[in-house]
Amino acid sequence: xxxxxxxxxxxxxxxxxxxxxxxxxxxxxxxxxxxxxxxxxxxxxxxxxxxxxxxxxxxxxxxxxxxxxxxxxxxxxxxxxxxxxxxxxxxxxxxxxxxxxxxxxxxxxxxxxxxxxxxxxxxxxxxxxxxxxxxxxxxxxxxxxxxxxxxxxxxxxxxxxxxxxxxxxxxxxxxxxxxxxxxxxxxxxxxxxxxxxxxxxxxxxxxxxxxxxxxxxxxxxxxxxxxxxxxxxxxxxxxxxxxxxxxxxxxxxxxxxxxxxxxxxxxxxxxxxxxxxxxxxxxxxxxxxxxxxxxxxxxxxxxxxxxxxxxx
Amino acid sequence: xxxxxxxxxxxxxxxxxxxxxxxxxxxxxxxxxxxxxxxxxxxxxxxxxxxxxxxxxxxxxxxxxxxxxxxxxxxxxxxxxxxxxxxxxxxxxxxxxxxxxxxxxxxxxxxxxxxxxxxxxxxxxxxxxxxxxxxxxxxxxxxxxxxxxxxxxxxxxxxxxxxxxxxxxxxxxxxxxxxxxxxxxxxxxxxxxxxxxxxxxxxxxxxxxxxxxxxxxxxxxxxxxxxxxxxxxxxxxxxxxxxxxxxxxxxxxxxxxxxxxxxxxxxxxxxxxxxxxxxxxxxx
Numbered sequence: 211x212x213x214x215x216x217x218x219x220x221x222x223x224x225x226x227x228x229x230x231x232x233x234x235x236x237x238x239x240x241x242x243x244x245x246x247x248x249x250x251x252x253x254x255x256x257x258x259x260x261x262x263x264x265x266x267x268x269x270x271x272x273x274x275x276x277x278x279x280x281x282x283x284x285x286x287x288x289x290x291x292x293x294x295x296x297x298x299x300x301x302x303x304x305x306x307x308x309x310x311x312x313x314x315x316x317x318x319x320x321x322x323x324x325x326x327x328x329x330x331x332x333x334x335x336x337x338x339x340x341x342x343x344x345x346x347x348x349x350x351x352x353x354x355x356x357x358x359x360x361x362x363x364x365x366x367x368x369x370x371x372x373x374x375x376x377x378x379x380x381x382x383x384x385x386x387x388x389x390x391x392x393x394x395x396x397x398x399x400x401x402x403x404x405x406x407x408x409x410x411x412x413x414x415x416x417x418x419x420x421x422x423x424x425x426x427x428x429x430x431x432x433x434x435x436x437x438x439x440x441x442x443x444x445x446x447x448x449x450x451x452x453x454x455x456x457x458x459x460x461x462x463x464x465x466x467x468x469x470x471x472x473x474x475x476x477x478x479x480x481x482x483x484x485x486x487x488x489x490x491x492x493x494x495x496x497x498x499x500x501x502x503x504x505x506x507x508x509x510x511x512x513x514x515x516x517x518x519x520x521x522x
Numbered sequence: 523x524x525x526x527x528x529x530x531x532x533x534x535x536x537x538x539x540x541x542x543x544x545x546x547x548x549x550x551x552x553x554x555x556x557x558x559x560x561x562x563x564x565x566x567x568x569x570x571x572x573x574x575x576x577x578x579x580x581x582x583x584x585x586x587x588x589x590x591x592x593x594x595x596x597x598x599x600x601x602x603x604x605x606x607x608x609x610x611x612x613x614x615x616x617x618x619x620x621x622x623x624x625x626x627x628x629x630x631x632x633x634x635x636x637x638x639x640x641x642x643x644x645x646x647x648x649x650x651x652x653x654x655x656x657x658x659x660x661x662x663x664x665x666x667x668x669x670x671x672x673x674x675x676x677x678x679x680x681x682x683x684x685x686x687x688x689x690x691x692x693x694x695x696x697x698x699x700x701x702x703x704x705x706x707x708x709x710x711x712x713x714x715x716x717x718x719x720x721x722x723x724x725x726x727x728x729x730x731x732x733x734x735x736x737x738x739x740x741x742x743x744x745x746x747x748x749x750x751x752x753x754x755x756x757x758x759x760x761x762x763x764x765x766x767x768x769x770x771x772x773x774x775x776x777x778x779x780x781x782x783x784x785x786x787x788x789x790x791x792x793x794x795x796x797x798x799x800x801x802x803x804x805x806x
Contacts, residue, residue, distance in 0.1 A: 237709040241626035242638065245619040248679030253645045256656035263655075315550055318543050323536075326544075332792065333551045336558070339788045339795070342738055343759045344777035348561045351770050357573050359560055365576075391553070399796050452649055455740045459760055477651050477741070484655055485745055497652040504649060 264494040281495035291496070293471055294479040295503075297382055298451055301475060302507075304386030305450035308393045309442055315394070316401035317431060331402070335395035342392065346459030349388045350375060353460075375460050381469035385456050392456075393449075397442050404438035405431065436519045444511055451504050452477055476500050558778075565589070565775040572770050585771065592762065592776040597751050601758035606783070608673045608754055609736040615678035616732050617725055624687035625713050629699065645681035654745055661746050672746040673754060677736055683728050686801060690724035691717060723797065730791065730798035737784055755780045 264281050266274035285291050315334065319327050337345060352359050353374035361371030374384040412434065416426050432439075454477040461473040474482075476496065484493035564572055565588050567581040592598050626632070627639055657676055666672040698720065702712045718725075743757040750761060762776045788795050 236632075238626040238630035238632035238635075241622045241630065241709075241713070245623035245679050245684055246638065246642075248619060249642065249645055249681055252657060252660070252676040252679060253648070253653060253681065254641065256653040256660070257645070257648045259656040260652050315547065318547055321540070321543055324540065324543060326547075330547050330551060332789075334554050335788070335796075336785065337554055338799075339734075339784050340558075340781045341756060341759070341777075341784065343740060343756045344781045345557075347759065347763070347773055347777045348557050351564060351774060352557055352560065354770070357575065357577065359577065362575065362577050391557075395554070396799055400800055403800060448649075452651065454651075455738070455756075458740065458744075459763075480651055481741065481744070490655060494655060497649075497655070501647075501649055501652055505647070 260494050260497055264491070264498050266491065268490040277491070281491040282499070284492050285495045285499060288492070290471060290474065290479055291476075294474045294476045297472070297474060298453065298476045300382055301386055301389065301453050302447055302450045304383065305389055305393070305446055305453075306443065308390045308397055308446060309439065311390065312394050312397035312401050312442075313435070313439070315398050316405055317427065319398075319402060320405045331398070334398050337392045338395040340392070342455040343459050345388060345392055346456045349384075349391075350460050353384055375473070376467050376469045378469040378472035381461055381467075381473035385460050385473055388456055388460070389450065389453060393446070397446070400442060401435065401438060404435050408434040433520045437521055440511070440515050440519045444508060447507055447511065448504055451500070451507070454478055454481065476503075561774045561778055565771055565778055567771050569769055569771055588771045588775040589779065591769075591772045592779065595772060596758055596762055596776075598755075598758065598776065598779070600751055601753050601755045602780075602783075604670060604673070604752065605737055605754040605756070607670060608677070609733045611670075611674045612677035612736045613729050613732045615674070616680050616683045617729060619678060620680055620683035620728070621687050621718060621721070621725065622713070623684045625691050625717055627684070627688045628691035629717070630709070642681045642684055646685065651741070654741065657742075658745050666746075668747050668749040668752045670752065672752075673743060676742070677732075680732070683732065686728055687721060687724055690721045694720050724801075726791075726794045727798035727801050730787075730794050731801070733787070734784065734798075 263274060265276060265278060267277045267280070268274055315330075318324075319330060355361065355371065355373030355376070358371070358374070360374065364371045372380055375381050408431070412430050413426055416430055421429065453475045457473060457475045457478045458481070461467055461470055461478075477500070480493055480496045480500070483489045483496060563579070563581065566584050566586070567578070567588075568583065568585050571578060571582055623642075627635065627642075653676075661667055661672045661675070666675070694717065698716055699712055702716050707716075737754075738756060739754075740756045740760075743754050744760075747753050747757065750758060753761075759776055759780050762773050
């Protein structure tokens with residue numbers, strides 16, 4: 211901090227250090243111009259514009275009238291908004307199950323002298339590499355109420371199946387499972403790297419002191435991994451709050467699905483409002499509320515990390 | 523290494539443990555890969571055969587025509603080419619534009635650098651849904667709806683890519699550049715022939731992430747390109763679902779073919795994929 215404060219005080223006395231930056235600065239703008247202008251036009255302007263437009267009513271032939279918080283009020287009065295919000299939070303909670311599963315497999319894959327690690331890692335990663343639309347369709351077929359493999363297998367054990375993605379009671383969970391399945395490989399890779407970074411001496415010392423495998427996991431692996439777990443939790447929450455592809459493919463097909471609203475996420479509601487119903491005012495307010503939700507939940511996690519994340 | 527006294531006990535323990543470990547890992551692998559096996563088997567069956575109870579495991583007759591039917595139902599070939607062209611263009615554009623900007627942020631001093639960099643970072647925080655409506659209007663105003671440029675243009679620029687590469691440029695010792703400066707090389711020369719080769723692993727990682735995101739993206743293509751001939755494969759595949767009744771063998775054949783290019787790329791470039799994915803945390 212003090213270092214940052216000193217240079218300005220020195221600068222007037224010795225003009226020479228101030229000249230050096232000048233020699234290079236002009237070309238820098240040329241370097242930054244392509245990506246800078248692109249981001250300005252396609253990202254920064256749209257973001258500001260969405261924010262501004264969320265306070266206006268969109269005329270049918272263009273043009274906007276300022277309506278204050280009307281769009282936000284409209285969103286809060288929408289029953290589908292509250293359903294979608296609840297659904298999205300539920301997707302988030304289900305999505306978080308990805309982390310313990312990934313940790314379990316990462317710990318197993320880190321066992322000393324285990325054979326076939328590369329093969330297992332490759333296999334676990336494949337769902338993550340697969341086009342989400344394709345995964346959604348494959349699972350929709352597995353979940354099929356009449357001839358899906360899941361019901362056929364359940365029948366062998368005498369368990370009655372259901373129409374998983376069109377039954378309002380099961381649709382959200384069925385989609386959430388696919389989300390977890392597709393993401394495990396991604397977090398597995400991160401956790402494997404995280405465990406590798408822990409010095410071996412820690413486990414060896416604990417073993418000598420008589421700690422069993424279970425104690426070593428809870429007392430050493432997990433605390434040492436907590437910064438990685440924190441990072442993954444933040445990333446995972448941001449990603450699942452924006453869930454869309456799987457919901458769109460598995461639930462929102464053109465056919466009337468009785469479970470449509472029971473599995474709708476905020477982003478799929480946004481898509482519906484913006485591009486199916488052309489209710490752009492509501493859609494912009496919805497998009498902005500989603501950003502606030504993501505920001506708030508990320509902020510809370512950063513505040514809470516002091517309680518459980520151990521930085522070495 | 524291990525204590526000879528302890529060897530018998532720990533050997534027995536580790537054998538049991540290793541069997542249990544493999545059992546759990548095999549079960550996990552089956553859960554991960556099983557759906558794809560069933561997908562391919564379904565893709566090779568006739569429609570009536572998929573509707574039998576109990577199901578057949580292997581197809582009675584291997585029906586390769588389901589794959590051809592995909593091309594007859596939707597412009598699958600065109601969509602596959604669209605996806606490849608878009609992914610290629612977006613990746614080349616991002617590598618070029620982001621590396622230029624990243625180099626300047628990491629290495630050149632100029633007025634407003636901190637402010638500009640903060641602006642770049644602020645773009646990282648915005649979820650893409652927030653941008654879709656105005657971006658759509660821009661494309662519409664440019665007359666680019668239902669065209670490949672509509673899919674490519676916004677993807678050419680990335681705050682994330684710039685940030686990622688900046689972090690790598692910043693780690694390269696200054697001496698590499700200073701020698702070139704003394705030789706009288708221009709800034710662009712230094713960037714292109716000295717610095718760029720040094721960040722190759724980061725470029726590879728960014729390329730992998732970008733290709734994957736471009737290939738997978740669904741919301742944006744659904745919005746801008748509603749004409750099947752201008753859709754990428756992700757959006758095209760959704761239209762393969764029937765209105766009331768779905769032909770699952772054909773659907774599974776289409777889903778399999780749409781997944782194969784990324785799968786092949788992954789198997790060929792595993793290291794780059796894993797590295798890129800480990801770095802990709804903030805890109806969503």
